[in-house]
Amino acid sequence: NAGVMQNPRHLVRRRGQEARLRCSPMKGHSHVYWYRQLPEEGLKFMVYLQKENIIDESGMPKERFSAEFPKEGPSILRIQQVVRGDSAAYFCASSPKSGQGARTEAFFGQGTRLTVV
Amino acid sequence: KQEVTQIPAALSVPEGENLVLNCSFTDSAIYNLQWFRQDPGKGLTSLLLIQSSQREQTSGRLNASLDKSSGRSTLYIAASQPGDSATYLCAVRAYSGAGSYQLTFGKGTKLSVIP
Numbered sequence: 001n002a003g004v005m006q007n008p009r010h011l012v013r014r015r016g017q018e019a020r021l022r023c024s025p026m027k028g029h030s031h032v033y034w035y036r037q038l039p040e041e042g043l044k045f046m047v048y049l050q051k052e053n054i055i056d057e058s059g060m061p062k063e064r065f066s067a068e069f070p071k072e073g074p075s076i077l078r079i080q081q082v083v084r085g086d087s088a089a090y091f092c093a094s095s096p097k098s099g100q101g102a103r104t105e106a107f108f109g110q111g112t113r114l115t116v117v
Numbered sequence: 118k119q120e121v122t123q124i125p126a127a128l129s130v131p132e133g134e135n136l137v138l139n140c141s142f143t144d145s146a147i148y149n150l151q152w153f154r155q156d157p158g159k160g161l162t163s164l165l166l167i168q169s170s171q172r173e174q175t176s177g178r179l180n181a182s183l184d185k186s187s188g189r190s191t192l193y194i195a196a197s198q199p200g201d202s203a204t205y206l207c208a209v210r211a212y213s214g215a216g217s218y219q220l221t222f223g224k225g226t227k228l229s230v231i232p
């Protein structure tokens with residue numbers, strides 16, 4: 001039973017390009033959380049999704065950032081027109097259905113380290 | 118707004134010493150608290166999960182306690198080893214509205230165990 005899978009592990013983009021980060025949840029999990037870890041900072045919540053729905057995007061910047069979790073395939077975090085300040089580690093976690101998710105252990109992927117040059 | 122603080126920010130101890138890492142949170146309305154380990158450039162490894170109704174959890178040389186009413190948790194590491202060197206993160210899960218159960222993280226304690 002594979003854990004949370006994120007790819008790519010490392011991503012380098014030039015300023016102005018688009019970054020697409022992928023997250024495949026654990027088997028049986030239908031909810032995905034994205035977090036961002038800036039250098040020397042703690043992890044900050046960005047967005048919470050279930051299949052085909054965004055539940056909570058209160059931590060995601062209003063511009064240039066978007067997230068989706070389609071019925072088939074991984075969750076995608078997209079950053080358009082990247083800037084140097086977007087350089088960070090982006091982590092994904094998954095959980096079972098909402099009511100159970102409140103009490104279950106959170107399992108994280110290995111993260112995608114985005115570097116904007 | 119939930120805030121999580123971890124003290125100390127960094128800790129250096131000789132091998133074999135017992136140590137305590139501290140975590141405090143401002144809002145006691147949590148579902149659970151989780152301790153993670155993060156190695157440089159790596160992901161998060163879950164160490165212990167304590168539900169809000171529990172007082173402590175143990176795994177091997179690790180013991181985590183939770184005092185929900187005072188907003189505090191400690192992670193006790195017995196007989197520390199160089200392989201324990203890592204950053205330890207504390208996170209609390211709480212309801213944040215609209216069906217969302219967010220984890221709020223502290224900035225971590227960077228532990229170095231000297232051989």
